[in-house]
Each structure stands twice: as C-alpha cells, then as structure tokens.
Amino acid sequence: MEAGRLPVLSGFRLYLLLWELDKEEFQVFKAMLGERYQELTHCALPPGELQRASRSQLVLLLHESCVAPVVWGITGRILEDMGLPALALMVQQEMRREVQGYSRLQVEDSRKVNTEQGPEEKETSGYKDHVLTRFSQELAGRAEADPMGGLDVQALAGAFDPDLQGFRPGTVVLHTPSGPTRWDLSLRVLNCWAQGTLFHNLFSYVFLLSAGELRRLGEQSLGDLIARAWPDYQVPVAKILSQPQRLLFVMDRLEELGEGWCEERAVLCVDGGERRPAPALVHSLLRRVLLPECSLLLTTTNAGVRQLKCVVVSPRYLVVGGLSMESGTxxxxxxxxxxxxxxxxxxxxxxxxxxxxxxxxxxxxxxxxxxxxxxxxxxxxxxxxxxxxxxxxxxxxxxxxxxxxxxxxxxxxxxxxxxxxxxxxxxxxxxxxxxxxxxxxxxxxxxxxxxxxxxxxxxxxxxxxxxxxxxxxxxxxxxPALQPLLRRWISGLGAAPANALDAFHLLFETQDAAFVRRALSGVQHVQLSIGRGADLLVSTFCLQSCPELRSLHINIRHLFLPDELPEPSLASPCGPGTMANLRAQWENFCSMLSTHHSLLQLHLGSSVLSEWATKMLCVQLRRPACSLEGLILKDAEVSGLRHLWPVLATQRHWRQVDLASTALCDRDLESAREALKHPRCSLTSLRLDSCALSFAGARTLSQALTSLTSLSLARNKLAAQTLQPICDALRSPQCSLRRLILASCGLTDAACRLLALALMSNCSLTHLCLADNALGTDGLHPLCRPLRLPGSTLQRLVLNRCHLDVTSCGLLMLALMSNSSLTHLSLCANPLGDGGLRLLCEALQVPVCGIQDLELASCSLTQASGLHLACVLAQSQQLQSLDLAANALGDLGVAKLCKGLKPEYGSLRRLGLEACGLTSECCAVLSSTLSCNRYLTSLNLLRNDFSPSGVATLCSAFAHPSCGLHVIGLWKQQYPPPVRKLLEETQQQKPQLTIRDDWYSLEEDDRYWWKN
Structure with missing residues (x-):
C-alpha cells in the first residue's frame, strides 16, 4: 500500500481539528501525545520536534510516522482524557472513514496478490456455482432485497480486517443467539461469498464444517473433508492446501461435538493428509497446529464461547443479532x-x-x-x-x-x-x-x-x-384474557428479586410500559446478573418502569472482560450487536440509572468494568438529575477509577461509597482526598476494605477525616507506622469521624497503644469495630483506659474473635463499672467461659453501666452462666438485648435464665438462644415464662432439638394474649406437617407474630452496623 494515499485529505482534516484547541489545550495535547504514542505503538516521537511543533508540523510528523487510522485512534483517546467529548465524537466519525479506506486499500492489495498467485478463475467459479446450487433449496423462500443477506452478514464484511496496530485475526468467533438462525447465518456466509458480495477478494475457497455432520463421520483427513464438499471427483486438494492464506473454514455448532474433544492432552494433527477423527481435525485447526495460515469463522452460543476460550488462538469476537428480516421487511x-x-x-x-x-x-x-x-x-x-x-x-x-x-x-x-x-x-x-x-x-x-x-x-x-x-x-x-394471566405469572418478582432478569426478558417482549409498570409495582429491591448486551437492553426497559425501586444490585460478568469475550478492535464492523451496539446499550443503561427518580443505592459488587464502561457510568452519574446516595463497588474489577472522583466532587446527594477489595493506588487516594475537600462533596461514608493500604495512602486518607463520618479499613494490614497518621487525625479537634472499622487489620500491641491515645483525645467517635484482631489481654489493656474516662463518647464496641479470656473480662469489668456511654458490646467467639461471664455480670449490675445490647454468641458458656444472667436481668434496667447463641446452656441453664424473665423484670426485649442445646425438657418452663411476659418481643430458638410435643407446648405460649413476642426464630421445615400446621395457625391467631428461619436478618436497627 502506498504510504501517501490516505494522509493528504486526512492530514488536512486533522489540521483543522487541531485548530479547535486553544494554545493551552494544544500544549497539553502534545504532552499527552508523547506518552500515548509510545504506549500504543511502542515507538517514540522525537521529543524535541514534538515540543517545538506547530499544528501543521505536528500533522506532518504524525503522518510520516504511522498510518491514518492509528493517528486518529490516538487523537481520539487523548481528547477523551482531556474532557473534550465534542471533538472526540468528530474523531470517531473520522476514524470510521479512515478504517474503511484503509481496509479498501488492503483489499486492493490482496486483489493484486490474487491475480499473481491465486488459483484458476474457472476452477473457483465452478466451486462457487456448486455452493449456490447446493444451498439454494435451504435458502429458498428467503429472498432478500439486499444480496448481503441482511444486517447480520453485513456486520461480517470487515471481520478479518486488521486492527489499528495492523494485527489481522486468523480466527473470528461469532457469538450468536441459540436457535435456527445460526445455521441460517452460516449458509448465508457461503452463499454471499459465492455471489461475490462477502470476502470476495480475501478467500479463494470457503468450506462449511458442521459439527452435526462431523460427529457422524469416521476417521477423515482434512483433504477428505474438502473433497466431500467438492462438486466432482477431480478435487484439487493439493492446490487448495498449498495456499492456506486464501482458505476459510466456516465451523458451525461446535458445542455439538460433545465433551472432551478439546482437552489439553488430546493428540493434535499436523498433516492435512493424515486421517483422524473429525473432532481431532477441528481441534488441530483451532489450535493452529494444522494449516496455521488458514482463516476460521466459528459460530457459537454462550456455552460455546466458554468452551472455546481455552482452545482458540488470538481470536476476534463479534456478537451478532438474531433473525435478519426477509425482503427488506x-x-x-x-x-x-x-x-x-x-x-x-x-x-x-x-x-x-x-x-x-x-x-x-x-x-x-x-x-x-x-x-x-x-x-x-x-x-x-x-x-x-x-x-x-x-x-x-x-x-x-x-x-x-x-x-x-x-x-x-x-x-x-x-x-x-x-x-x-x-x-x-x-x-x-x-x-x-x-x-x-x-x-x-x-x-x-x-x-x-x-x-x-x-x-x-x-x-x-x-x-x-x-x-x-x-x-x-x-x-x-x-x-384479552392473556394479560391478567401473565400478570399473575410475574407477580412473584418482589418476593424473589434474584429472578428479576428472567422476568425482565419476558416483560421486555410486551413492549408495553404500562403493563410493566403494573407488574413491577411495589418492587423496591432488584438483583440482576448481566452477561450479554441483550440483558442491558431489557433491564433498561424494565427498570425505568419500576416506580418504587430503591436499591439495585448488578453483577456484570463476561460483558467487558477481555479474556472471556474480548472487545472488537476499532477496525471491526460496527453493525448490530457489535461493540458499537454494546456501547449504546451500556450508555442507555447508565443514563437510566442516573435519571431514575427513586433509585438510592447502586451495588456493582463483583462486576467487571473496562475503562470505557467505567467512564461512561461516571459521566452519566454526574448528571444533576441523579438521585443516588450510595455506590457499592465491593469486590469489583474496575479499570479507570480516576473517573469516579469527579463524581464525588459534584454530586450533593452521594453519602456512601464502598470500594472494598478494589485495586487502589496512592494516586487514587490523593484524588479521593481532593474530591472530599470539594465544597460540593457530601460524602460521609467510605469503605476501603482489603485495598492494600500503604503508609502513604494512610497519610493521604488521614487528611479527609474532617469531612467523613464513617470509615472502614477492614482487612488492611495496619502496622503501627501505617496506623499512626490515622490516629493523629483522630486526635485533631476538627475530626468528624463517628464510625471506624479496623476489623482483621493485624493490630499489634503497639498499634493498640496508639489507638488508645487517640481515643483519649477524640470527641467524635461513637462506633469502633476491632473484630478479628488477636488483641488478647495485652492489646485490650490500653484500650480500656479511654473507656474509663468520664468524657468517653464511644457507644458501640465490637471485639468479636479477639482472643479475649477471663483476664480480659476483668479489664472490661473495671471499664464498664464507670462508663455510662457504651451501650452495645459484642464479644462473640471469645473463650470467656463462665468465669469471664461472672465478671461481666458484676459490672452489668452496677447502676452506672449503660450496656443495652450484649452479644455473647459462642463464648464457651455452660448452664452455670444461667443464674448469673438471671441476676443481671432481675436488676438491670438497661439491658434490652442478649444473644447467647451457640453456648451449651442446655435445658437447666435456660430454666435458670427464665427466673430473670418474670413479669416484674421488664427490660429485656430480645433474646437469642440459637443452638444452645435445648430440648423439649425446657419447653414447659419456657412456655410458662413467655405466657406472662409482655416485654420480650423477639426470641431466637433455631437449631435446637424440640420434639413435636415440645413445639406444641411453646405454641400455647406464643398464642397467649399476655405473650408479647412479635418475632420468633424457628425452622418450620424441620418439623412434621401437623407441627407446621400448628405454627401456621398460631401466626393466624396473632397476625403481628412472624415465625421465620432468618432471625438475624429481620433486625432493622443499627446492631450490625459494621457489616453494612
């Protein structure tokens, strides 16, 4: 190809575009060009010439260095990064023109090669006539106004064109919907090639290999497969195989070959004349061992893509639509x-x-x-x-x-x-x-x-x-009877939000917004697992007609993930279903998210977003109409987080961002700090769990504690040096932080001492979670000092799984005896034992102690603790919630505990006795106690061994007019039908009563604040 054929007009258009930049923007453009050019072409522009270049000189410099499509590709990316979308759009339009011209010249070049090296035209024409005759019956009745066979085939015209870096794929995978149209598409490819309207100058021969037919064949050679498709017995196999670069195999329905045909250990074939089972020949072609210079066009579905990804070599993936319409209709x-x-x-x-x-x-x-x-x-x-x-x-x-x-x-x-x-x-x-x-x-x-x-x-x-x-x-x-029937089918969506995508695909078929709005009335929470562009399309349609939507949980996998379904290059066809269509669908989806009037929380946890997908999302979320208050990216693989920070600086509604387990660098935290300082930023809650926080990152983050009220750094290894800047910020009078989560941070004794000093000076912190740190008595000791101070502001303290024992309980006892501000204490999964509990009970009986909620699940307690707890319940006017799950209290321990639940002791509202080794022996005393207790409203009895008669005894108490229970934890399915029926009847007698197997999830208060 002549180097000067494109740059003349192209260079002039680039020159005019550069004049749209002012002087300052032009200098920024040149600076970014130096970096991007080397990054994308692995070559460097002369820095001196680049710095001194005027607009016209820059155009000449670029067009002397590379072909026009690459120039426009680099230009477009730079303009996008500079925040100039209008100019970037002009570049995209120019790129389409350049790519078409570049591809046309390559075809002309290949035509020259064809006239010099290709097979005899008469021989080729004979095979093409045979193809047209062979498939005419199957395509009969499907005459089309367009000889290309509709949009699906049009999209293939540039499938084998080189990308901007000059790479030409040898394998193209067509990701198609399931159904008969896939076979129809394969036939059309051959038909259009034979007519001269598709791949005419690229391939001299195109052969169809259908898995359904191959599976029935015995051992064959590649030459045998070619001979089967030839119109007569004089097959020029040697000539055909001698020019593999002019040869295309269309492979259809490969998933029908069954299991095991593409295993790693399979023996491959390298000779086109060697006879092997047909699946082995297919495997060898895909692995590029047999005839590596030939081209392959594969049609497959979702399941096939997953199977092929570990077999095909350097493929280009294209997504094509379904049925193309006949006769231009x-x-x-x-x-x-x-x-x-x-x-x-x-x-x-x-x-x-x-x-x-x-x-x-x-x-x-x-x-x-x-x-x-x-x-x-x-x-x-x-x-x-x-x-x-x-x-x-x-x-x-x-x-x-x-x-x-x-x-x-x-x-x-x-x-x-x-x-x-x-x-x-x-x-x-x-x-x-x-x-x-x-x-x-x-x-x-x-x-x-x-x-x-x-x-x-x-x-x-x-x-x-x-x-x-x-x-x-x-x-x-x-x-007219169809509508009410289908509305009943879809009515269960609110009760099972995980099934929303299947329902959305059904609702999309109606194209009736009013019907969808009625069907989705009352739905507030939706979960979606999106893996295809079609999923985006139907979700956009349905969600915009979901009037009461509050939270949306989306899991986007395999849509933007390179190693599952790589994005087609810029030189790829931009027909329906290709990358251009996916971009449009994603933009529409993001636009819907930003304009939904009732949507408050967006959860993208575990999703995979490419750079452009992240940017598109953030651009839409910056719109003034966006009402979102929270964005959760926990466990997401997100490229281009830099696009998120400007959103924080401009959205007044945003209160919460969760970036747990995302790959953050120090530069991201610097951008976050600047966004938090912006006067329009309203963010108050930030989660950075498992983000490999460094010392520099902690220092940067510490400067944002004047605006944040909640910060989670769970599962970051925080040595004393790393924790130091955070503690210094906590000691500042300007610190506004109220909630701090340092769970599983590997805190040492030195780190605990630093944190204790910070707590002694801090006046804002009310919630502190130190769960899953091996504090032991040595780590806990300094932390108890600020708890004994009169001015302590801490209200909720979580010390689950902190290796605390009896000695630790002694330290806590002293702190609690003089602390009235601490209301919630969680000590779950610590080996406190009955001795440790006895010390805590002494503190709980002191009038100044303010504990209202005590979590003691799995603390090695026995029946001996029942009496100590009963004494607390009889004397404390503060304790309202007590969770004793997974402790071996047994029937005797619960009988002792019930002495503290008499009507005259009315403070306890919530009691957890899950997995406490209870049997029917305690049901009588428990029933007697519950029948006259109007104050206890929530009781957990899950995972205990009650007999049907024991449950019947309990039901008499549940139904008693003086029983105040509203929530009971019991798994109905573990009991025989008569008992289940009795439980249902009990609920019917007291409509306010709920008996469920998810007792913890029913709580709507702030008890588990560190998990939210």
Whole structure:
C-alpha cells in the first residue's frame, strides 16, 4: 500500500481539528501525545520536534510516522482524557472513514496478490456455482432485497480486517443467539461469498464444517473433508492446501461435538493428509497446529464461547443479532417475538389460515404429549395434508425425517403452541388438550426445552406491534384474557428479586410500559446478573418502569472482560450487536440509572468494568438529575477509577461509597482526598476494605477525616507506622469521624497503644469495630483506659474473635463499672467461659453501666452462666438485648435464665438462644415464662432439638394474649406437617407474630452496623 494515499485529505482534516484547541489545550495535547504514542505503538516521537511543533508540523510528523487510522485512534483517546467529548465524537466519525479506506486499500492489495498467485478463475467459479446450487433449496423462500443477506452478514464484511496496530485475526468467533438462525447465518456466509458480495477478494475457497455432520463421520483427513464438499471427483486438494492464506473454514455448532474433544492432552494433527477423527481435525485447526495460515469463522452460543476460550488462538469476537428480516421487511418491533412473527408468518402463503390452525393444533398437542416427531397420519388428524406438509418443509417451517415430520427448530414448535392459546381464530382461548393454560406449568422432562420459549412468546404477543401484525394477518385479535394471566405469572418478582432478569426478558417482549409498570409495582429491591448486551437492553426497559425501586444490585460478568469475550478492535464492523451496539446499550443503561427518580443505592459488587464502561457510568452519574446516595463497588474489577472522583466532587446527594477489595493506588487516594475537600462533596461514608493500604495512602486518607463520618479499613494490614497518621487525625479537634472499622487489620500491641491515645483525645467517635484482631489481654489493656474516662463518647464496641479470656473480662469489668456511654458490646467467639461471664455480670449490675445490647454468641458458656444472667436481668434496667447463641446452656441453664424473665423484670426485649442445646425438657418452663411476659418481643430458638410435643407446648405460649413476642426464630421445615400446621395457625391467631428461619436478618436497627 502506498504510504501517501490516505494522509493528504486526512492530514488536512486533522489540521483543522487541531485548530479547535486553544494554545493551552494544544500544549497539553502534545504532552499527552508523547506518552500515548509510545504506549500504543511502542515507538517514540522525537521529543524535541514534538515540543517545538506547530499544528501543521505536528500533522506532518504524525503522518510520516504511522498510518491514518492509528493517528486518529490516538487523537481520539487523548481528547477523551482531556474532557473534550465534542471533538472526540468528530474523531470517531473520522476514524470510521479512515478504517474503511484503509481496509479498501488492503483489499486492493490482496486483489493484486490474487491475480499473481491465486488459483484458476474457472476452477473457483465452478466451486462457487456448486455452493449456490447446493444451498439454494435451504435458502429458498428467503429472498432478500439486499444480496448481503441482511444486517447480520453485513456486520461480517470487515471481520478479518486488521486492527489499528495492523494485527489481522486468523480466527473470528461469532457469538450468536441459540436457535435456527445460526445455521441460517452460516449458509448465508457461503452463499454471499459465492455471489461475490462477502470476502470476495480475501478467500479463494470457503468450506462449511458442521459439527452435526462431523460427529457422524469416521476417521477423515482434512483433504477428505474438502473433497466431500467438492462438486466432482477431480478435487484439487493439493492446490487448495498449498495456499492456506486464501482458505476459510466456516465451523458451525461446535458445542455439538460433545465433551472432551478439546482437552489439553488430546493428540493434535499436523498433516492435512493424515486421517483422524473429525473432532481431532477441528481441534488441530483451532489450535493452529494444522494449516496455521488458514482463516476460521466459528459460530457459537454462550456455552460455546466458554468452551472455546481455552482452545482458540488470538481470536476476534463479534456478537451478532438474531433473525435478519426477509425482503427488506422490518420487524414489528425489536423483540424476539416480533422477529419470529414476521419471519414465520411470512413463510406461510397468504390466506392459509387453515394451515396455520393445523400447525398450532399440532404444536400444542406435541407440547402436552411430549412429542416432537409427527407421523403422516397424525398430521392429517390435525387437518394438515401431506402436500401442505411438503410445502412447509420447502418454506423452512418443518423438516422431513424418518418416521414423520418435525418442526425445524424447537422454538418454531413453541411459537405455534403459544399462538394456539393467544389468537381467537386458532383455538379455544386458554384451553388445550389438557385444559386451561396454567401459570405454573409442570416441569416434565419432555417440556423442559419448550416451556421457556412458550412463556416468552406469550408475553411477546401482548406487544402492540406484534398484536397488530397478528390481527392484520390472521383477522383475529389477541385474547384479552392473556394479560391478567401473565400478570399473575410475574407477580412473584418482589418476593424473589434474584429472578428479576428472567422476568425482565419476558416483560421486555410486551413492549408495553404500562403493563410493566403494573407488574413491577411495589418492587423496591432488584438483583440482576448481566452477561450479554441483550440483558442491558431489557433491564433498561424494565427498570425505568419500576416506580418504587430503591436499591439495585448488578453483577456484570463476561460483558467487558477481555479474556472471556474480548472487545472488537476499532477496525471491526460496527453493525448490530457489535461493540458499537454494546456501547449504546451500556450508555442507555447508565443514563437510566442516573435519571431514575427513586433509585438510592447502586451495588456493582463483583462486576467487571473496562475503562470505557467505567467512564461512561461516571459521566452519566454526574448528571444533576441523579438521585443516588450510595455506590457499592465491593469486590469489583474496575479499570479507570480516576473517573469516579469527579463524581464525588459534584454530586450533593452521594453519602456512601464502598470500594472494598478494589485495586487502589496512592494516586487514587490523593484524588479521593481532593474530591472530599470539594465544597460540593457530601460524602460521609467510605469503605476501603482489603485495598492494600500503604503508609502513604494512610497519610493521604488521614487528611479527609474532617469531612467523613464513617470509615472502614477492614482487612488492611495496619502496622503501627501505617496506623499512626490515622490516629493523629483522630486526635485533631476538627475530626468528624463517628464510625471506624479496623476489623482483621493485624493490630499489634503497639498499634493498640496508639489507638488508645487517640481515643483519649477524640470527641467524635461513637462506633469502633476491632473484630478479628488477636488483641488478647495485652492489646485490650490500653484500650480500656479511654473507656474509663468520664468524657468517653464511644457507644458501640465490637471485639468479636479477639482472643479475649477471663483476664480480659476483668479489664472490661473495671471499664464498664464507670462508663455510662457504651451501650452495645459484642464479644462473640471469645473463650470467656463462665468465669469471664461472672465478671461481666458484676459490672452489668452496677447502676452506672449503660450496656443495652450484649452479644455473647459462642463464648464457651455452660448452664452455670444461667443464674448469673438471671441476676443481671432481675436488676438491670438497661439491658434490652442478649444473644447467647451457640453456648451449651442446655435445658437447666435456660430454666435458670427464665427466673430473670418474670413479669416484674421488664427490660429485656430480645433474646437469642440459637443452638444452645435445648430440648423439649425446657419447653414447659419456657412456655410458662413467655405466657406472662409482655416485654420480650423477639426470641431466637433455631437449631435446637424440640420434639413435636415440645413445639406444641411453646405454641400455647406464643398464642397467649399476655405473650408479647412479635418475632420468633424457628425452622418450620424441620418439623412434621401437623407441627407446621400448628405454627401456621398460631401466626393466624396473632397476625403481628412472624415465625421465620432468618432471625438475624429481620433486625432493622443499627446492631450490625459494621457489616453494612
């Protein structure tokens, strides 16, 4: 290619664009250009010339150094980073022009090579004529106005073009939807190549390898496979294989080869003449061991992509859409049902309502009869003559097999079955061979693959566009009984938010915002696992019609992840479903998030976001209409966090950001500090758990404690030196921090001493979590000193799993006896023993002690502790919540404890006795106590060994008018049906009573503040 063919006009356009930059911006552009050029091309521009260059000189310098597409690619990235979106958009438009021109020149070059080295034109033409003849029947009835075969094939035109770095892929993987259209696409590739409209100058030969056919073959050589596709017996195998760079293999349905064909230990084939099992030949081609210079075009689904990723070498991935429409007809809408309706009804001759009625009747009887193959006499029984069946085979709706006829694809079967229940002219409404269509269809094995399709089509028939097409073509409206039935199907979404994506795909088919709004009324929390662009599309549509949405939990995997589904390069085709479409879908999704009026919290935990995806999200979240108050990125893999900090500096609503387990560098923390100092920043809560906080990062972060009220540094290794700047900030009068979480930070005795000194001077901190640090008595000792000070502000202290023992309890006892501010103390999973508890009980009985909530789960307590606790309950006017879960109190210990639950002692509201070794022996005394206690409102009895008679005894107490319980922890399923029925009846007698197996999750107060 001549180096000067593109730069003339291209250089002039770049020159004009550079004049859009002012003097200061132009200098910034040149400085960034020096860095980016070397980063992307691995070559350096002369720094002296770059620094002195004017606009015209810079254009000449760039176009002397590299081809135009690379120049525009680098320019666009720099302008985006400079925050000049309008100019960046101009660059994107220019890039499309340059890439097309660059590809055209490469094709012209390849044409020259073809005239010099290619095979005889007569020989090639003969094979192309054979391809056109061979596939004409399968593509019959699908004539298209566009010879390229619709948008899906158009998107392939540049599939093998080089990217901006000049890399040309040898393998292209087409990520397609499941269904018959994948095979249709493979046939069209060969058909369009033979017509000269696709890959005409790139490949002399294109061969189709279908996994379904390969699986039935015995041992073959690659030459044998080529010979099978050749029109006569004189096959020029040697000539074809001698120019592999001019050879393309289209491989379809590789997942049908079964398990184990692509294992690492498989023996590969290197010779095109060697006879091997066909799967071994395919594996060898994919591994680039056999004929490495040839090109491969693979069509596969989600499952196939996961299987192929460890086999293919340096592939380019493209995502293609579903059915392309025939004869230039646009679908009624962009839904799957709309496309199927336009495609399938188009295959039927006009006015053939009787044929359609017969098809629908056949399909619905096959659905309920678990039958997919229909003998000729069965077709006649449903009103379908054999001649009509043959016509349907020709049109691509049925296939003829040994023993009868079948629908060409199971989705076709499902479509006509759903149509039977929908259109009044085709069948009795809601009635089938087994009665009315039911919301909960039985999951029989024979129905498993059809029911999801049926359900989706039923929703799709509600779409105004599809309904009008059906009424126009069939002369009969969609049944009005369909809407209420489908609304009942979707009504369980609020109770099971984890299933939201499946429901969203169904709702999207309706294209009816009012229907979606009614269906999602009352839904406040939604969970989504997004892995495809289609998931973004349907989620955007449904969430914007979810009026009461408060929190959204999204897990985005394999959408932006390079090693799962790499983003196509800028030279890749930008048709439907490719990267351009994905960008648009992501932008629309982010725009919806930023404008949703009721959405308060966005959870992207465990998601994987690329640089551009993060930037797009942050750009949208900066919009004034954004009402979000919290963003959670816990465990997310996020590139480009630098785009997040400007959002913090401009959004007045934002209160909480969780960046736990994200890869933060010191520079990120510096940006965060500057954002927190911004007068418009309202952020008060920041979680940086497991972020490998360094000393420099801690020092930077310490300067932000004048604005933050909550900070979590859990699971960061904080040596005394690293903790020092945080403690210094805590001692400052300007410190506003109220909550500090230092769980699992490896705190040493020295670090504890630093923290104790800070607490003695701090006047703001009210919540402190030191869980999962091996404090022991030595670490706890200095921390108890500030607790004994009159001015101590600490209200909640968490010391779970801190290696505390009896001696430690002695230190705590002294502190609690003089502290009235500490109200919540959690000591779970420490080996306190009965001796340690006795010391704590002495402090709890002192009037000045302010403890209201005491968590003692798994503290090695026995029945001996029951009496000490009863004494506390009898004397303390403060203690309201006591959790004793996973302690061996036993029946005797609980009997002693009940002495402190008499009606005259009315302070305790919440009692946890989960897994305390209780049996039916204690049910009588427990029932007697509960029957007359109006104050205790919450009781946990999970994981205890109560007999049915014991539960019956307890139920008499639960139902007693003087029993004040509202929440009871019991697992109903562990008891026989009569006991479960008794528990249900008890709840019916007292509507305010809830019996559930998730006692802890019912708490709505601030008890577990360090986990939220």
């Amino acid at each position: 646009e679908p009624a809408d962009q839904t799957l049902t709309g496309r199927y309706a336009a495609f399938l009804l188009h295959q039927l001759a006009p006015g053939k309502l009787a044929t359609l009625r017969a098809l629908c009747s056949l399909a619905v009887h096959g659905l309920w009869g678990e039958r997919s193959l229909f003998p000729g006499q069965q077709l006649q029984a449903h009103g379908l003559l054999e001649a009509e069946a043959e016509a349907l085979v020709h049109s691509g709706l049925l296939s003829k097999q040994e023993g009868g006829y079948a629908f060409l694809h199971s989705s076709f079967h499902a479509f006509f079955a759903a149509l039977f229940y929908t259109v009044e002219a085709l069948g009795p409404q809601g009635q089938g061979p087994h009665g009315r269509l039911r919301p909960k269809l039985a999951p029989q094995p024979g129905l498993a693959s059809l029911l999801p399709w049926v359900r989706r089509f039923l929703f799709g028939f509600l779409s105004p566009g599809v309904a009008s097409v059906l009424e126009a073509q069939l002369g009969s409206p969609v049944s």
